[in-house]
Amino acid sequence: DTGVSQDPRHKITKRGQNVTFRCDPISEHNRLYWYRQTLGQGPEFLTYFQNEAQLEKSRLLSDRFSAERPKGSFSTLEIQRTEQGDSAMYLCASSSALLRYEQYFGPGTRLTVT
Amino acid sequence: DQQVKQNSPSLSVQEGRISILNCDYTNSMFDYFLWYKKYPAEGPTFLISISSIKDKNEDGRFTVFLNKSAKHLSLHIVPSQPGDSAVYFCASYTNAGKSTFGDGTTLTVKP
Numbered sequence: 001d002t003g004v005s006q007d008p009r010h011k012i013t014k015r016g017q018n019v020t021f022r023c024d025p026i027s028e029h030n031r032l033y034w035y036r037q038t039l040g041q042g043p044e045f046l047t048y049f050q051n052e053a054q055l056e057k058s059r060l061l062s063d064r065f066s067a068e069r070p071k072g073s074f075s076t077l078e079i080q081r082t083e084q085g086d087s088a089m090y091l092c093a094s095s096s097a098l099l100r101y102e103q104y105f106g107p108g109t110r111l112t113v114t
Numbered sequence: 115d116q117q118v119k120q121n122s123p124s125l126s127v128q129e130g131r132i133s134i135l136n137c138d139y140t141n142s143m144f145d146y147f148l149w150y151k152k153y154p155a156e157g158p159t160f161l162i163s164i165s166s167i168k169d170k171n172e173d174g175r176f177t178v179f180l181n182k183s184a185k186h187l188s189l190h191i192v193p194s195q196p197g198d199s200a201v202y203f204c205a206s207y208t209n210a211g212k213s214t215f216g217d218g219t220t221l222t223v224k225p
Binding site: 035055056093104 | 118120145146148150155156157158159160163203205207209210211212213214215216217218
Protein backbone atom coordinates (compact mmCIF):
# COMPACT_ATOMS: atom_id res chain seq x y z
CA ASP A 1 0.00 0.00 0.00
CA THR A 2 1.77 3.11 -1.24
CA GLY A 3 -0.89 5.56 -0.13
CA VAL A 4 -2.46 8.36 -2.14
CA SER A 5 -0.01 10.24 -4.33
CA GLN A 6 -0.41 13.61 -6.01
CA ASP A 7 1.61 15.26 -8.73
CA PRO A 8 2.99 17.85 -8.84
CA ARG A 9 3.55 18.81 -5.22
CA HIS A 10 3.96 22.47 -6.12
CA LYS A 11 2.84 24.50 -9.11
CA ILE A 12 3.45 28.16 -9.82
CA THR A 13 1.57 29.59 -12.76
CA LYS A 14 0.64 32.94 -14.19
CA ARG A 15 -2.90 34.21 -14.12
CA GLY A 16 -4.84 33.06 -17.15
CA GLN A 17 -2.89 29.83 -17.67
CA ASN A 18 -4.42 26.37 -17.43
CA VAL A 19 -3.12 23.83 -14.91
CA THR A 20 -3.75 20.12 -14.43
CA PHE A 21 -3.13 18.06 -11.31
CA ARG A 22 -3.02 14.30 -11.01
CA CYS A 23 -4.08 12.03 -8.17
CA ASP A 24 -3.35 8.32 -7.82
CA PRO A 25 -5.56 6.77 -5.13
CA ILE A 26 -4.92 3.65 -3.10
CA SER A 27 -5.32 0.88 -5.66
CA GLU A 28 -8.29 -0.96 -4.19
CA HIS A 29 -10.25 2.22 -3.39
CA ASN A 30 -13.19 2.91 -5.70
CA ARG A 31 -14.07 6.33 -4.25
CA LEU A 32 -12.03 9.45 -4.96
CA TYR A 33 -12.49 13.00 -3.70
CA TRP A 34 -11.01 16.41 -4.48
CA TYR A 35 -10.78 19.23 -1.93
CA ARG A 36 -9.34 22.73 -1.82
CA GLN A 37 -7.78 24.14 1.32
CA THR A 38 -6.70 27.71 2.01
CA LEU A 39 -4.67 28.94 4.95
CA GLY A 40 -6.48 28.75 8.27
CA GLN A 41 -9.45 26.86 6.89
CA GLY A 42 -10.49 23.26 6.63
CA PRO A 43 -10.60 21.32 3.36
CA GLU A 44 -13.48 22.42 1.14
CA PHE A 45 -15.23 19.68 -0.85
CA LEU A 46 -15.00 20.04 -4.63
CA THR A 47 -16.10 16.77 -6.18
CA TYR A 48 -16.47 13.00 -5.68
CA PHE A 49 -16.10 9.98 -7.94
CA GLN A 50 -17.30 6.44 -7.45
CA ASN A 51 -15.28 4.42 -9.94
CA GLU A 52 -15.34 6.54 -13.12
CA ALA A 53 -18.66 8.26 -12.37
CA GLN A 54 -18.62 11.81 -10.99
CA LEU A 55 -21.52 11.62 -8.53
CA GLU A 56 -21.28 14.83 -6.54
CA LYS A 57 -19.97 18.26 -7.40
CA SER A 58 -19.87 21.35 -5.21
CA ARG A 59 -21.87 24.37 -6.28
CA LEU A 60 -18.70 26.30 -5.51
CA LEU A 61 -16.95 24.61 -8.40
CA SER A 62 -17.02 27.07 -11.23
CA ASP A 63 -17.09 26.17 -14.91
CA ARG A 64 -13.33 26.71 -14.98
CA PHE A 65 -12.82 23.58 -12.91
CA SER A 66 -13.20 20.10 -14.33
CA ALA A 67 -12.28 16.69 -13.00
CA GLU A 68 -12.05 13.30 -14.64
CA ARG A 69 -11.43 9.73 -13.62
CA PRO A 70 -11.55 7.98 -16.98
CA LYS A 71 -10.79 4.40 -16.00
CA GLY A 72 -11.79 4.49 -12.38
CA SER A 73 -8.18 4.65 -11.26
CA PHE A 74 -6.22 7.93 -11.31
CA SER A 75 -7.96 11.29 -11.54
CA THR A 76 -7.08 14.68 -12.95
CA LEU A 77 -8.29 18.11 -11.86
CA GLU A 78 -7.96 20.89 -14.41
CA ILE A 79 -8.33 24.60 -13.74
CA GLN A 80 -8.71 26.78 -16.80
CA ARG A 81 -7.87 30.49 -16.97
CA THR A 82 -6.44 30.50 -13.45
CA GLU A 83 -7.14 33.46 -11.16
CA GLN A 84 -5.21 34.60 -8.08
CA GLY A 85 -8.09 33.39 -5.92
CA ASP A 86 -7.37 29.84 -7.09
CA SER A 87 -4.14 29.85 -5.08
CA ALA A 88 -4.61 27.09 -2.51
CA MET A 89 -3.66 23.54 -1.57
CA TYR A 90 -5.54 20.98 -3.65
CA LEU A 91 -6.05 17.72 -1.80
CA CYS A 92 -7.09 14.36 -3.14
CA ALA A 93 -8.46 11.53 -1.00
CA SER A 94 -9.72 8.02 -1.59
CA SER A 95 -11.81 5.50 0.31
CA SER A 96 -12.98 1.93 -0.07
CA ALA A 97 -16.51 0.75 -0.72
CA LEU A 98 -16.67 -0.90 2.71
CA LEU A 99 -15.30 2.00 4.78
CA ARG A 100 -16.48 4.76 2.48
CA TYR A 101 -16.30 7.48 5.15
CA GLU A 102 -12.66 6.71 6.07
CA GLN A 103 -10.79 8.87 3.60
CA TYR A 104 -7.06 8.65 3.03
CA PHE A 105 -5.54 11.91 1.88
CA GLY A 106 -2.58 12.59 -0.35
CA PRO A 107 0.03 15.25 0.48
CA GLY A 108 -1.64 17.83 -1.76
CA THR A 109 -0.61 20.07 -4.63
CA ARG A 110 0.12 23.65 -3.66
CA LEU A 111 -0.92 26.05 -6.42
CA THR A 112 0.34 29.62 -6.54
CA VAL A 113 -1.14 31.90 -9.18
CA THR A 114 0.94 35.04 -9.79
CA ASP B 115 -26.11 23.04 3.58
CA GLN B 116 -24.27 21.56 6.52
CA GLN B 117 -21.99 23.89 8.47
CA VAL B 118 -19.36 22.58 10.86
CA LYS B 119 -17.82 24.90 13.43
CA GLN B 120 -14.76 24.43 15.57
CA ASN B 121 -14.93 27.48 17.80
CA SER B 122 -11.58 27.05 19.51
CA PRO B 123 -8.71 27.79 17.12
CA SER B 124 -6.17 26.47 19.62
CA LEU B 125 -5.85 24.37 22.76
CA SER B 126 -2.85 23.80 25.01
CA VAL B 127 -2.66 20.97 27.55
CA GLN B 128 -0.04 19.34 29.72
CA GLU B 129 1.28 15.90 28.83
CA GLY B 130 -0.72 13.18 30.58
CA ARG B 131 -3.84 15.31 30.97
CA ILE B 132 -7.06 15.11 28.95
CA SER B 133 -7.51 17.05 25.71
CA ILE B 134 -11.08 17.87 24.71
CA LEU B 135 -11.73 19.22 21.23
CA ASN B 136 -15.21 20.43 20.32
CA CYS B 137 -17.26 20.71 17.17
CA ASP B 138 -20.76 22.02 16.45
CA TYR B 139 -22.88 21.41 13.37
CA THR B 140 -26.07 22.90 11.96
CA ASN B 141 -28.18 20.08 10.54
CA SER B 142 -28.72 16.37 10.98
CA MET B 143 -28.13 15.47 7.32
CA PHE B 144 -25.06 13.34 7.82
CA ASP B 145 -24.24 9.67 8.14
CA TYR B 146 -20.92 9.90 9.95
CA PHE B 147 -18.73 12.38 11.71
CA LEU B 148 -14.97 12.00 11.47
CA TRP B 149 -11.95 13.44 13.19
CA TYR B 150 -8.75 13.97 11.24
CA LYS B 151 -5.30 14.93 12.43
CA LYS B 152 -2.96 17.02 10.32
CA TYR B 153 0.75 17.66 10.60
CA PRO B 154 2.43 20.47 8.61
CA ALA B 155 3.16 19.66 4.95
CA GLU B 156 1.04 16.50 5.07
CA GLY B 157 -2.54 15.69 4.15
CA PRO B 158 -5.06 15.01 6.94
CA THR B 159 -4.94 11.56 8.54
CA PHE B 160 -8.10 9.75 9.58
CA LEU B 161 -8.32 9.35 13.35
CA ILE B 162 -11.74 8.13 14.46
CA SER B 163 -15.34 8.11 13.27
CA ILE B 164 -18.83 7.95 14.73
CA SER B 165 -22.01 6.86 13.03
CA SER B 166 -25.07 9.10 13.21
CA ILE B 167 -26.90 6.36 15.11
CA LYS B 168 -24.30 6.11 17.87
CA ASP B 169 -23.46 8.49 20.71
CA LYS B 170 -19.97 7.24 21.56
CA ASN B 171 -17.05 5.53 19.88
CA GLU B 172 -13.76 4.66 21.47
CA ASP B 173 -10.40 3.67 20.00
CA GLY B 174 -7.51 3.43 22.41
CA ARG B 175 -6.76 6.87 23.82
CA PHE B 176 -9.36 8.52 21.59
CA THR B 177 -13.08 8.75 22.31
CA VAL B 178 -15.65 10.67 20.30
CA PHE B 179 -19.00 11.69 21.77
CA LEU B 180 -22.01 12.74 19.70
CA ASN B 181 -24.84 14.75 21.24
CA LYS B 182 -27.49 14.92 18.54
CA SER B 183 -29.93 17.06 20.50
CA ALA B 184 -27.26 19.72 20.97
CA LYS B 185 -25.75 19.18 17.50
CA HIS B 186 -22.38 18.87 19.17
CA LEU B 187 -19.53 16.41 19.17
CA SER B 188 -16.28 16.21 21.04
CA LEU B 189 -13.01 14.31 20.84
CA HIS B 190 -11.34 13.26 24.07
CA ILE B 191 -7.67 12.27 24.11
CA VAL B 192 -6.52 10.58 27.32
CA PRO B 193 -3.70 10.72 28.22
CA SER B 194 -2.39 13.42 25.90
CA GLN B 195 1.11 12.96 24.52
CA PRO B 196 3.48 15.47 22.86
CA GLY B 197 3.13 13.54 19.59
CA ASP B 198 -0.57 14.43 19.59
CA SER B 199 0.36 18.04 18.85
CA ALA B 200 -1.23 18.78 15.48
CA VAL B 201 -4.24 20.43 13.86
CA TYR B 202 -7.47 18.48 14.39
CA PHE B 203 -10.40 18.73 11.99
CA CYS B 204 -13.90 17.43 12.49
CA ALA B 205 -15.91 16.64 9.37
CA SER B 206 -19.37 15.38 8.51
CA TYR B 207 -19.82 12.74 5.79
CA THR B 208 -22.92 11.77 3.87
CA ASN B 209 -23.28 8.48 2.01
CA ALA B 210 -23.64 10.61 -1.12
CA GLY B 211 -19.92 11.23 -0.73
CA LYS B 212 -19.94 14.83 0.44
CA SER B 213 -17.84 15.98 3.42
CA THR B 214 -17.97 19.28 5.29
CA PHE B 215 -14.96 20.17 7.41
CA GLY B 216 -14.51 22.57 10.28
CA ASP B 217 -11.62 25.04 10.24
CA GLY B 218 -9.55 23.05 12.70
CA THR B 219 -8.19 23.32 16.24
CA THR B 220 -4.45 23.41 16.85
CA LEU B 221 -3.59 21.19 19.80
CA THR B 222 -0.31 21.69 21.64
CA VAL B 223 0.67 19.12 24.25
CA LYS B 224 3.45 20.38 26.50
CA PRO B 225 5.95 17.92 27.98
